Amino acid sequence: MSSPSRRSVLRGLALAAAAASVPLPALAASPASASPAGYVPPLRQMRGMWIASVVNINWPSKPGLTPEQQQAELTAWLDLAVARRLNSVFVQIRPTADAFWPSPYEPWSQYLTGVQGQDPGYDPLGFAVEAAHRRGLAFHAWFNPYRVSMQADPAKLHPDHPGRRHPEWIVPYGGKLYYNPGIPEVRAFVQDAMMDAVTRYDIDGVHFDDYFYPVNTTAFDDSAAYAAYGAGFPDLAAWRRNNVDLLVREMQRRVRRAKPEVIWGIGPSGIWRNKATDPLGSDTSGGQSYDNLHADTRGWVKKGWLDYVAPQLYWYIGQSNADYVKLVPWWSDVAAGTGVQLWIGQAAYKAGTAGQPAEWFQPDELARHLTLNRDHPEVGGDIWYNAADVRDDRLGSISAVVSGHYTRPALAPLLPRLAGGEPPRRPVLASARRVSGGVELHVEAAGPRAPFQFAVFRFDRPARRQDFADATHLVAVVPAGRHVRWVDPDGAPGHRYHVTAVDRASRQSEPSRERRVP
Numbered sequence: 345m346s347s348p349s350r351r352s353v354l355r356g357l358a359l360a361a362a363a364a365s366v367p368l369p370a371l372a373a374s375p376a377s378a379s380p381a382g383y384v385p386p387l388r389q390m391r392g393m394w395i396a397s398v399v400n401i402n403w404p405s406k407p408g409l410t411p412e413q414q415q416a417e418l419t420a421w422l423d424l425a426v427a428r429r430l431n432s433v434f435v436q437i438r439p440t441a442d443a444f445w446p447s448p449y450e451p452w453s454q455y456l457t458g459v460q461g462q463d464p465g466y467d468p469l470g471f472a473v474e475a476a477h478r479r480g481l482a483f484h485a486w487f488n489p490y491r492v493s494m495q496a497d498p499a500k501l502h503p504d505h506p507g508r509r510h511p512e513w514i515v516p517y518g519g520k521l522y523y524n525p526g527i528p529e530v531r532a533f534v535q536d537a538m539m540d541a542v543t544r545y546d547i548d549g550v551h552f553d554d555y556f557y558p559v560n561t562t563a564f565d566d567s568a569a570y571a572a573y574g575a576g577f578p579d580l581a582a583w584r585r586n587n588v589d590l591l592v593r594e595m596q597r598r599v600r601r602a603k604p605e606v607i608w609g610i611g612p613s614g615i616w617r618n619k620a621t622d623p624l625g626s627d628t629s630g631g632q633s634y635d636n637l638h639a640d641t642r643g644w645v646k647k648g649w650l651d652y653v654a655p656q657l658y659w660y661i662g663q664s665n666a667d668y669v670k671l672v673p674w675w676s677d678v679a680a681g682t683g684v685q686l687w688i689g690q691a692a693y694k695a696g697t698a699g700q701p702a703e704w705f706q707p708d709e710l711a712r713h714l715t716l717n718r719d720h721p722e723v724g725g726d727i728w729y730n731a732a733d734v735r736d737d738r739l740g741s742i743s744a745v746v747s748g749h750y751t752r753p754a755l756a757p758l759l760p761r762l763a764g765g766e767p768p769r770r771p772v773l774a775s776a777r778r779v780s781g782g783v784e785l786h787v788e789a790a791g792p793r794a795p796f797q798f799a800v801f802r803f804d805r806p807a808r809r810q811d812f813a814d815a816t817h818l819v820a821v822v823p824a825g826r827h828v829r830w831v832d833p834d835g836a837p838g839h840r841y842h843v844t845a846v847d848r849a850s851r852q853s854e855p856s857r858e859r860r861v862p
Contacts, residue, residue, distance in 0.1 A: 389754035390725025392432035398439035407458035445469035449537035461502035480823035484549030526569035549607035609652035652685035676722040696738030711744040752815040768845035776859035783835025795845035
């Protein structure tokens with residue numbers, strides 16, 4: 345939780361939401377905590393949500409809003425993340441071969457102004473990154489690599505759109521337009537377009553969604569590219585799968601070369617292959633990403649081509665064709681020993697939604713997912729789709745998650761490959777004094793650069809080293825600065841405080857010296 349009290353955060357969020365016409369209901373009453381006796385809250389846990397821009401799903405809520413209105417809307421979404429005790433946001437900034445920043449490669453997104461290529465009057469990506477970081481939220485830039493348009497007429501693209509200048513790059517299918525993943529120049533171009541944002545902005549992660557090839561049929565007509573580049577492959581599907589493999593592998597190399605501490609991962613469809621098709625597959629009977637989308641998601645994890653994988657396990661516990669209870673252990677086994685983090689994509693959008701099966705009308709369905717995750721140590725957290733459903737909290741389903749699983753703050757995950765880097769300098773806890781609202785801490789950064797966050801630990805006895813290994817005593821994660829004052833509303837005389845500094849990679853300093861409240 346960041347520096348203000350929960351009440352003040354919600355009050356500020358309500359004001360921001362009103363300004364942005366994004367209504368925010370309060371957290372609903374929810375079932376009793378799902379935390380069993382003896383449960384130890386983790387120090388690190390992915391708690392993210394997806395903020396979608398394609399067809400104005402979340403942000404902006406409609407095209408043509410003023411810069412001030414767009415900024416107010418995004419501010420409300422970020423404050424929502426803080427209020428729901430999340431630590432990361434995944435914001436879609438390239439929904440359809442366009443850009444939410446001034447890109448030299450592709451036009452401004454139509455979802456900003458209603459007109460593709462029209463300058464929105466400010467830099468949405470720059471604003472979003474800064475606003476997220478000011479709240480202590482990690483910012484993951486969400487890209488769709490190959491989708492060009494949600495309609496099928498190339499003539500409706502901006503005149504300078506790469507798809508107009510290179511019509512041979514475009515494949516129409518299903519009422520939409522796509523870049524052809526089988527053309528090497530296309531693969532290089534889409535990487536260049538995405539890497540422009542990576543190199544120019546202070547993002548924390550690069551994220552792909554689950555869309556690659558849209559279908560496993562020749563109705564997606566890439567026959568000319570297959571004739572030109574498909575020699576040596578046994579069939580069209582194998583060639584297409586190799587094209588996607590190349591994109592994933594090359595993006596890993598380019599991101600890591602440009603910014604080694606930026607996290608790279610994918611949120612794929614939740615079923616790789618069914619066991620009936622492949623003995624390595626899951627005990628399911630749903631759509632297979634390996635075959636339908638030409639996405640070898642299991643292979644990417646096993647080969648270490650990702651920092652994390654976030655499979656979209658959008659099924660309820662007990663679902664006959666794709667049981668959440670069976671998929672979590674399957675993905676845990678895939679990730680085990682690879683060094684690739686496993687975060688679960690959760691279907692907040694299904695809870696309490698008309699037309700869904702009865703199981704999605706159980707207020708604790710999503711909370712039970714996280715309870716089950718605790719039995720699988722490979723699971724390092726969850727990402728919620730999408731922001732509107734995290735806000736709406738139908739049935740109190742998100743409240744049940746927060747009250748049962750997010751009772752303590754959590755730092756973002758630390759990648760194994762970054763754990764050995766130099767941590768921040770130990771901060772100085774200059775004072776801990778009683779004030780009318782609780783106990784005010786004054787924290788000072790040490791070293792030449794301010795850390796990203798301060799993690800505040802509170803004890804009623806002298807702390808031991810092992811007390812900092814989990815979140816039992818963690819009471820707040822506060823956006824950092826050179827000098828930060830934060831009030832603990834639950835602080836009292838006799839409490840003892842320590843503070844650690846946390847950098848953008850989530851490395852943590854040694855604890856500060858103790859300050860005891862007189």
